[in-house]
Amino acid sequence: MSPSIFRVKGYRFYFLSNEEERIHIHVTCEDGEAKFWVEPIVSLALSHGLNHRKLKEIQKIVEEHKNEIIKAWQRHFSKR
Numbered sequence: 001m002s003p004s005i006f007r008v009k010g011y012r013f014y015f016l017s018n019e020e021e022r023i024h025i026h027v028t029c030e031d032g033e034a035k036f037w038v039e040p041i042v043s044l045a046l047s048h049g050l051n052h053r054k055l056k057e058i059q060k061i062v063e064e065h066k067n068e069i070i071k072a073w074q075r076h077f078s079k080r
Helices: 052-064 066-077
Strands: 004-008 011-014 024-029 032-037 043-048
Touching (some): 004 066, 043 052, 052 066
Antiparallel strands (some): 004 011, 032 043
16 A cells, blocks of 8 residues: 655655654656655655756655645554
8 A cells, every 4th residue: 555645746745554663755747756854854765767956846746735745644653
């Protein structure tokens, strides 16, 4: 199960349900995918197929939605 949290500028931001406990978000688009750590600071964990410009754009979106991501993480993973 991978619930979508939100979509912005053609990017889908979502969680995978069976992963490590550290808060992070997955992002996918037609060009590739990435994973960003959300805490303690927003930082790139890994990426495939995305150029530097897109990664910077995605990181900015994650930073802008950080509180929303954390709340969605807490709601989603409290159900486990």
